[in-house]
Amino acid sequence: MANLAREAFDAIRSVSGSQPGHRAAHAKGRIYRGRFTATPAAGSLTRAAHMQGEPVEATVRVSNGGGRPDGDDRAKDGRGLATKFYLPDGSRTDIVAVTLPRFFVRTPEEFVPFTRARRSGLATALYLATHPRTAVVTSSAAKGLVRPPSYANCRYNGLHAFRWIAADGSERYVRYSWVPEAGEEQLSAEDASDRDRNFLQDEFAQRLEGGPVRFGLRLQIARDGDPVDDPTRPWPDERETVEAGTLEITAPDTERERGDDVLVFDPTRVTDGIELSGDRILKFRRAVYALSVEDRSGIVLADPDID
Numbered sequence: 001m002a003n004l005a006r007e008a009f010d011a012i013r014s015v016s017g018s019q020p021g022h023r024a025a026h027a028k029g030r031i032y033r034g035r036f037t038a039t040p041a042a043g044s045l046t047r048a049a050h051m052q053g054e055p056v057e058a059t060v061r062v063s064n065g066g067g068r069p070d071g072d073d074r075a076k077d078g079r080g081l082a083t084k085f086y087l088p089d090g091s092r093t094d095i096v097a098v099t100l101p102r103f104f105v106r107t108p109e110e111f112v113p114f115t116r117a118r119r120s121g122l123a124t125a126l127y128l129a130t131h132p133r134t135a136v137v138t139s140s141a142a143k144g145l146v147r148p149p150s151y152a153n154c155r156y157n158g159l160h161a162f163r164w165i166a167a168d169g170s171e172r173y174v175r176y177s178w179v180p181e182a183g184e185e186q187l188s189a190e191d192a193s194d195r196d197r198n199f200l201q202d203e204f205a206q207r208l209e210g211g212p213v214r215f216g217l218r219l220q221i222a223r224d225g226d227p228v229d230d231p232t233r234p235w236p237d238e239r240e241t242v243e244a245g246t247l248e249i250t251a252p253d254t255e256r257e258r259g260d261d262v263l264v265f266d267p268t269r270v271t272d273g274i275e276l277s278g279d280r281i282l283k284f285r286r287a288v289y290a291l292s293v294e295d296r297s298g299i300v301l302a303d304p305d306i307d
């Protein structure tokens with residue numbers, strides 16, 4: 001696994017080049033403060049501390065998906081919303097979400113050649129021509145490469161399934177989406193061309209001066225037989241959904257990632273009442289994120305105190 005993680009990390013870097021001090025993916029982004037308040041419905045589905053209704057503090061990073069810290073906000077891209085919740089016992093748990101409706105590949109073994117092929121249009125075309133299922137999945141996933149007028153106008157999806165365990169011991173698999181209170185919107189290429197290459201970063205900070213930006217946490221609940229270990233396979237739209245709470249993003253956080261502070265959002269950082277599914281991509285991410293953290297900060301993430 002460690003070797004495969006290294007290959008994945010190198011493949012990601014081979015697409016965007018070495019960017020010392022920056023995340024290998026989602027390199028361009030900004031950090032904000034916020035708070036999350038769960039609904040009673042969420043508290044009935046999991047005993048997790050941040051889902052019991054008392055507001056909890058959060059750190060949120062909004063980002064573009066690419067590996068270049070100077071990427072152009074006007075280009076289509078997968079946008080990210082990463083949230084860290086601070087629990088009453090001092091621990092933390094993360095939800096990491098993107099605008100893609102499904103992931104491109106199902107296994108770490110597929111991720112490496114798929115990513116290497118993204119170095120050029122020709123290599124990608126050749127790869128997809130010889131991997132027909134990935135070609136179909138990729139064209140659907142690519143609908144999540146968006147050109148929004150604001151990070152506040154995107155819906156962000158967690159893609160992996162997690163097992164929620166209630167106080168009464170009942171269990172179900174759920175998937176997360178952050179649904180924007182401001183509604184989903186996209187710009188035409190022409191409208192985007194009038195904006196500045198950093199407009200998304202600046203717009204979001206300015207928007208917050210007018211008040212908090214809110215996203216609703218929507219759960220989609222699996223039925224028996226739905227795939228819970230495959231991020232390339234969305235569940236049917238008619239599955240039950242539950243509104244689990246509201247994230248309010250309130251202000252820029254200018255204190256994080258200064259000096260020695262390292263911030264990493266890790267979807268495998270769950271808490272009592274929420275467990276990982278058997279999705280191999282989910283577990284693989286932790287190892288690759290650790291390499292990115294080590295590369296950008298020199299810190300070895302095996303240390304459980306790193307946050």
Ligand code: HEM
Nearest residue numbers: 023024025026061080081082098111158159288289292293
């Ligand atoms: C094999 C699959 C994947 C690999 C190898 C991968 C790799 C990475 C890496 C290396 C980083 C930078 C980590 C850091 O330095 O902190 C990153 C960040 C990120 N990834 Fe992934 N990723 C994968 C799948 C996904 C999926 C499925 C999602 C969404 C559900 C996702 C969403 C994000 C987001 C939002 C960030 C930015 C987090 C932040 O703002 O700090 N990734 N990814």
